[in-house]
Amino acid sequence: MTLENQLIKKAFYETFMEAGEKNPVRVLGEAFLSGQKDGTADLSAIRFAQGEVYFHNKDYEAAIFKWENTHNDLEPWAKKNIADCYYELGQLSTAEEIYKSIDAESSVLQSEAMLQLFSLYIDQGRLEKADQVIKKVVSFNPDYPNVTDIARAFFEKHQDWKSAIELAVNEAIRTESHHWFDILITYAEQGLTKSFAPHYFSKSLVVLYGADQARFEQMVLALWNSYRNASSYFSWLREFNHLFLSMDANREQFWKELSALYQETYFELIDGKYLMKDLAEIIPNILTNWIKIADRSHVLFASAAVLAWSEKFPTSISPEVINDAENLIFNSRNETDGLEYSLTLFDSIVKWAEAQHVEPGHRFRWIIRELVDFQTHRLFIAGTSGNGKSAFINSVLGENILTGPTSSVILFKGHDESEIRKISDEELSAVSSFQEFQDLVERRSNKSFDNAIIEFSLPSPILQENSIALIDTPGFNERNRIESEALKYLHFADSLLFVLDANDPFTEREQEILMQIREYAPNLPIHFLLNKIDEIYDEHEAAKIVEETRSRVRAFFPQANVFAYSSQLRSRKQQNDLAEFLKNFNRQINEDDRIEKILIFIRKLIRHLLDKRAELENSLADSIKWNEEMAAKLSGAINQLTDLEKEKARIITRTFRKALEEIKLDLSKNIPKILRESSDIIREDSDFRKIHLELNDEMNRRVHAYVNEKVLPNIYSSLQEWIVTANDELNHCQSFLDEISEGFNTMYGEERLKLNCDFKVLDDWRRDADRMTSGVQIDKVNIFLRRTPYQMLLKSAGRLFGNFPQNNAMLYKKYKQFVENEDYLDVTETISKKLLIQFELFEKSLERDISIFFRNPFAVLNQMVEETQKEISEKEKGLENMRANPETYRDPLTLFEVKLRLYEWITISAKGVLQV
Template identity: 55%
Template structure:
């Protein structure tokens, strides 16, 4: 045993035991101590050091400390360390820490042992930062010390200090090239604790591992790939790993199944529409290059097609040598890929993206694709010019007059156990209740071609022949109409049956249509039904027409067949012949490949239609913005016009109201003074002049009450009613104006949206209020002769003073009479007018508010339209701005879908020598 190992294990004392193994160490060392002490120059430090160890093992820590504190030779640093150990055992951690930290030595073993003790002490005291610091320094200073890295790893894991644990593992891989540490890193990655590290952190370890063990290399790369997949650093990882792989000597023969799978999954996830092209195109070429270099046999064709399709849409992004290799591999390599499933996956991705971006349900194309993958049924596309007998042909086969009028929509007749009729449009799928609903759809003309109707019913003919008939509206012979409307569903067909009228067969118009069909679908067989043969009376003439028609068709279309048909012939023999004809023309050759090509065609047309929809949406937004701006301008003008009308009406009503009110005031001011002066006749020479003023005042008030109640109030009531009628006429004129305005706006809106109805209840309120206020009037007594004017005061005083003297009555009579006849009653008239009109003051003040209430509803509706237009403008501007600012939000996903489409075309149609449908 080496000295350092004895010092570490505190077994240095065994050097003194030797042949005294049967004697207690304390006694042996005691004897040695006495013997050494008796020497002239004793050296007791070694023995004291050994005695301290024995005391320590027997847990006599104080004795051990006493011994170790007196060491002054080369063992002194170890003695200090042991002293600290003793204090540690005694629980005096602070003292132990101070001693550990005070030890200074060049001995790496001692330093490491001190550090490990400090690590335990710091952990126990909860000083974790200090613990981390001391163990990291120890690893740097003495990484090869036994178990030190394992102790560090255990400590970091217990503390869940994953950053330091990962750093330790990566550094140890670099230092030791140990696969055990690789396994530890893989475990950390799979645990999900490495995600916060930049992907480049592991590059050096990966390069090293590639040279050590390729299987472990693939395992670690796979673990890292999975760990970064859902992190923000995912794209950084892809860039880093693909750059790394490009610089490694990869060989497809080494077999990289996991890396091949990860490249495949990653490539398809990147082009599924979630990312902008500018974000991924910088590293997709590297990704595809690496995939081609390490693809397994199962994915070799797929990776080659991916390279070629990406290079087509982004030329020169991939090196020429890689493209050439891909072209070579795809031409010589067989694949067992489920092509149909892959294409359907692409189609579903496009549909899901379209739905998520408010591009409609696209039910028509979904339905068409469903028909394509029904390999048990062949689709016969029945077409012909209008009036050719096409509907009669279909009705005869189905054994029922299902169509008693020209076909307006595309209808697929299919065998089924029960009757089920479904209407499919882009927006919705509707189950029709029965034949009446179906016939109603057939009778319509508006937007009829936007729908496809699937008519499922029991049919022996369809079931036995395993076919479905796609009946179409009659063609017009117009190239533009037929191409864009009826024939756009042509590619769902496996065979075309063109119905001809035997009375005028294969006309120029029909040849034009046939040429269109061949141009649109050159791969679909085209055959003919010569209908209405029963209308030709002479049998020889019928045979001649049939032979001539067939010869003409064969000269034009050598592979086509012709079947003579009549709805009047006996059913069973004709159906038997027709069955043989159908079986002879059924297109069974390479039907799955043909259907796959059609599926790719519908995917391509769907991508194109979505791009067009995007343009349509932008155009609609521009038009909607312009329309809303125009409407807001017009409605704002209408609001201002309505407010002007309201103000004018209010002004006119107030003016007319005050005019007849002023007339009443004038009448009162003229009549009241006369009436009051006439009261002078009531004064007699024998009147009681001490009370005459009271009697006269009462009589004057009575006469005023009668005058106001019997003359003024009826006249005022009549004037009010006349005024209300005039207001009614004005209100009705205003309503007519608003009706015209609402009709004009509704025409612009294209719907009955505005109903600008005014509140005529205002007139009812006015009538009710005027009836109530004019039903009666009670004049409060007016002080006419009891006021304290100087003349009245003198006259009343004189009456009281001299009225009892007979000789003075003549004088008072003349004075009173003169006073009453000459008094100015203007103030009295004013008070009478004021009191008369007082009940009507609130009515007058509310007139302006009432006119406002009359126009309130139309004004509210118009203001709401302004707000809606303003909101529409804001929304449209935001959407347009977003579309124009980030056009790639819409364009990029569709471009990437096209990349995937071209990839499958490389793998399927082009790879098998089939013609691509465009």
């Protein structure tokens, strides 16, 4: 045992022991006594050893005494041992101070003191101090036995993963030990490393690559997967792939798992979830590294991915890598399920489009479903106008279905039941009648039908027996060239049958069309039907024309078949020959060809969605402009309605006031007259002591009778005339508003506005007119009992002189004169006010009533303005977002296109022919 180990274990005393000795106390005591006598022994060394013995026997005070008196080279160790004693005695603060004060040259002693201090802090629960001490000792002396394991255990126990990972990284780099790399890999597999910036692991990866490539792959996989769902994922991809570029990894080494992870990652990145600005810097290095290490099972995808990306972004990948990919792709084993990949891509594009609230179209879904049907051969029937194409199809179907030139694409397929459907981008709808079908195929009723296909299912033995579907298209003419809508479905067909006219077969115009078809669909097999052969007058001549046509055709299309046919003949031989001819098409359909067609229509779908985006943007801009115009028109209508309300309120109120003024005028004229005529009750024999009372009663009675018998009927009549006038005015308003509603609804294209006024107002007016004129009880008016000077004089004279008959003549004359000459203006005004007060109150309510009449139109128009403004605001935000961030829509489609091109390259590789 070395001296340092003895000091650590407090076994220095063993150096004084002879073999067989078992009592160190006696041995050391004798040694101390002997040394003290002769002065030759190192008493400090003996005291140090005695302290160890006392410590082991838990006599800590004696041990402390001995070690305090140690003054030789062992003094630093004695000091540490004293701290150990205080630690055992539970005097932790004293022990801590002593441990911290130790300053020795021995790294072992320093390490032991710090480890003891570490244990002390743990016992005290001072974990932060313990953390500092263990990190210090690891930094000071990492090779000290077990110190890194102690540190790791401490960090793991307290889940201080940051410190644990830092320790593992530092020790892995320092020692290049598999042990520490395995620990680091475990941490990464548990997802504990993702809180670190990816560059933190670069140096350890470089070291591990040089030490053990298998473990390097394990560590890369672990780190890669730990960062996958973290915010620093792209930083990892950027950092690692930049680092990996500088390493000499190659396909000769075994990188199966990393190669698979590259493939998985690449497909995730181009799945439409990320923007090009995030991928542009990362993808080229990923592809470069991937193809550098791709194993046999992944090299096809790696090379196809490189070629697809480089085509879309030509300068992003080095020419050397592209050349490597071109060489690899045609020498790679192709065991991919191209159909599954293609359909998955189609589904992912459709789901993405739906998430963007863009309808991918029923037409594309239908086409893909049809292409997956490997049991049916689709035969495209084409030809120039007038060659009898429709007649041929009718004869095959055995029904006169096509009655004239068509302007539509029609798919005829055999089925047990007859059914006709129209498949367009917007809808998949049933065609209810044959007449409707005729209308559809004979004209293009609107632009939305341009891309539509008509699917005509019917019981047809020849189609069902041969598993053939016929695709009919509009005939070619001077204006209907290869760019026509019909020929967009060339890629939907498995082969093409071009109908020729036996009277003038294979013309230059037909050759030109066929060359364009060949350019558009180079892999489409083309065959020919020589129609109208019955119109050739001589059988020998007919046979000659057939042979000459076949010879001319095969100069351009060596594999083409030419079949002579007459739509007018129904011979069994011709039908048998036709059946035999069609049987040639009913062969096993090449799956690769169908996959190629599916990919072509996926490309069309991507183009369609890009166009949809432009259409949507333009549609939003047009909608905003249209809604702004509508908002202005609605506001204008509100202003018109406001002016109309004011005008009608003025007219109706003025008319009512005029009728009221006429009544007032009548009252002011007739009431004084009635009152004056009341003088006829005064006679010379009247009792002039009470005549004023009689006059007052009679005047009130006559006024009341006048009001009820003449005035109120006149008022009622006037009010009825006024209501008729008001009704005419309000009906005029309603007619005007109906015109406004009709105009707006025409612009909206639907019944959105109904500006109905509240005609209950007129009912209320009629009811009020009846109520106000059905009889008025006017309180008795003080007409002749007022205290005017003259009336008081008359009443006084009547009471004074009325008892003397000789005075009656004088009183009669005076009363008569007074009654007949009084103006009664104030009485008339009083009666008029009492009578007309309710009519005046009614007049004041007219403006409110007219406002109620127009309340609903105002509410409807204001609501429409509010809804229109809201729609404008929403669409402006949508348009602003589209224009501000066009990449959020275009970038995913670009990536779908890259993935599509990858699958196209794989399809090309299967054929072994390079296509540009």
